[in-house]
Structures are given as structure tokens and as C-alpha cells.
Amino acid sequence: MATDYDSPRKTDDDLSEDSLQELQARRSDKSSGSIDIDETDLAESLELPGADLSNEELSLRVIPRQADEFTCSRCFLVHHRSQLASEKNGQQVCRECAA
Numbered sequence: 001m002a003t004d005y006d007s008p009r010k011t012d013d014d015l016s017e018d019s020l021q022e023l024q025a026r027r028s029d030k031s032s033g034s035i036d037i038d039e040t041d042l043a044e045s046l047e048l049p050g051a052d053l054s055n056e057e058l059s060l061r062v063i064p065r066q067a068d069e070f071t072c073s074r075c076f077l078v079h080h081r082s083q084l085a086s087e088k089n090g091q092q093v094c095r096e097c098a099a
């Protein structure tokens with residue numbers, strides 16, 4: 001009974017210990033190499049995209065639509081003219097919205 005109870009427990013512990021050791025080995029492999037540098041790089045670059053994103057968003061909105069594109073008056077998305085379903089009083093509607 002005792003051995004029956006013990007043996008599966010041992011294998012479980014062995015398994016988890018093995019995987020833990022593997023994980024730790026992998027972690028130490030990475031951290032000894034570049035993780036410390038990567039984390040500081042990430043922390044620094046994380047702030048920059050936040051500021052850059054608003055700029056990109058702004059420039060995206062500022063960019064004038066192409067001559068063969070139109071802005072749907074319902075979803076306000078820019079579509080290619082081939083997606084133009086109808087135009088009433090200058091209100092252009094894309095196929096998706098007209099469907």
C-alpha cells in the first residue's frame with residue numbers, strides 16, 4: 001500500500017522537478033545571454049511606441065485619400081472606388097454598408 005501510494009507520487013514529483021529544472025535551465029540560458037538587456041530595451045522602447053502611435057494615428061487621418069478611393073458616409077472607412085455601392089447628395093456608401 002505504502003509503496004503503491006509512494007511510487008506514483010515520486011514520479012509526479014520527478015516529472016515536475018524535471019520540467020522545472022528544464023525551465024530554469026532554459027531561463028538561466030536566456031538570462032545569462034540577453035534577457036536582462038532585452039528587458040531594459042523593451043522598457044525603453046515601450047514608452048516610445050506609445051508616443052509614436054498617436055503620431056501615426058494622426059498622420060493616418062491626415063493622409064488624403066487617393067483619387068480612386070472614397071470615404072463611406074456610414075462606416076467612415078476609406079474604400080476603393082470599386083467598393084462604391086451608391087452615391088446620393090455626395091454621400092458615398094460602400095458595398096458593405098449598402099448590403
Ligand SMILES: [Zn+2]
Pocket residue numbers: 072073074075076077093094095096097098
Ligand atoms: Zn461603409
